Amino acid sequence: MSSNGIIGQLQNGLWRDNPGLVQLLGLCPLLAVTTTLVNGLGLGIATLLVLTCSNALVAATRRWIIAEVRIPIYVLIIASLVTCIELIFKAWFPTLDRSLGIFIPLIVTNCAIVARAEVFASRNPVWPSIVDGIGMGAGFAALLIALGAFRELVGQASILSRLDMLTGGEPFAGLSFADGGLLLALLPPGAFFSLALAVAAKNVLDLRRRRLQGGLDRQGLRTPR
C-alpha cells in the first residue's frame, strides 16, 4: 500500500487504485444505473457514504472484532448502514430512490465496500480509514458520474436530465443538444463499452505519464539502463 499522507491516500482511491477502474469491483451497480449523470451521482453519493461510515465503524471496533467471525460482522455493519442510507434517501430524495430502485439496497453486495473493510479499515486507525473510505468512495462515485455523463450524452444527446431528483422541484428534462442519440449507449452493452473505454483511457494516460518520466519504451516496457 503506497500511501503517503492524506493526499496519497486520496490519490490512491481516485486514480491509482480506483475501485472501479483498477480493481474492477462493484461493476453490477456501476453498469446498471449509469444511464444518466444524475443516477450515477445518486448511487455514487450513497456508496461514498456507506463506504466511509463502514470504514469508520470497522476501524473503531477492530480491537474487538474476532478474526473467525469478522466477515459476518462486516456484513452486519454494512447491511445496517445501507438500510439507514436507504431510509434517508426514501425520506429526502424519494424520486431518486425510485429511479435507483433495487440498486440502493444492493450496495450491501458491493464487494468494494467489504474489500476496504478487510484490506484497510480492519488494520488501521479510525482517521486514516475515514480518509480511505472517502478516497475510494469518491473514486467509485467519479467513475459512476463519468460513465453516467458519457452514456447520457451519447445515448440521449442530453445532460443533467432529471436533476430535480436531487434538488427537488419540477421535473427537469435536461439540457438537450440534439434529438435522440445513439441508443446503444443506453442499453446494457453500451455500459460495457463505456467502461472499457474508461479503463483504456486511464491506461493510456498512465502509460503516457510514465513515458514522459522516462525509462519506458513505446510499449510501456522498462528499458534497461
Next chain:
Amino acid sequence: MSARAISRTGLTLAVIAAVCTALVAGTYRLTSERITENTRLLLERSLAPALGATVYDGALIDSVLVLQPPHGLPGSGPATVYRVFADGRPAAALFVATAMDGYSGPIRIVVGVDPAGIVTGLRILEHRETPGLGDRIESARSDWVYQFDGRSLGNPEPGRWAIRGDGGDFDQLTGASITPRAVTRAVRDVLIYFAANRDEVFARPATEQSQ
C-alpha cells in the same frame, strides 16, 4: 475453539448486532413519517395527471376500490380504482391497469374516465420498454399519450380503437408498434369495462386500506 472462546465470539456478535439494530431503528424513527408522506405524495403525483382538468373534492386517494381477479380489467393481479367525487356526485374514476402484452413485459398504466365514459387522461406508471423506442409512451418523452384525451368508446367507433398499423385511428411510434398496440388495447378494455360496470364502480364501498 474452547467453550470460552465460543461464548466470547457469540457475545461480541450479539453486541454488534444490537448496536446495528439500534442504529437502524433510530434512523427508522427519524424517517418513517416523511417516508409515509412521500409515498402518498408520489402516488398522488403519478396519478393526478390522468385526471386532466377534472374538479373534485377532497384527496385523490380518499375512495379506493381494490378489485380482486377475475375482475374483467386488463391485467392479471388485483386492479385498483381511485374514485373522485364533486358535491357527492361521481367526477371521475382512475383505473390502474396492466397491459400484459408489452414488448418487454407488462406495462402499468393509469386511465382516467369521467362518468360519461370519456378519457380524462392516460399516463404510464411502469414499464420496461426499449429506451428510445417504446419508452416514448411516457408523457415526459413524447406527446403520444395525449391523443387519448377526450376519446371514448364512440370516438372513434369501437372497430377503430387500434393503432394505425392495425387499421385504427391511433398513432403508433416509429420503430415500435407492439408497445403502443398493447397500451391502446388496455385503454379500450378499461373503457369497455367501465361502460358495463359504471354504476357499480362508483357505488361500491371503498376497500379498507391496510398499511
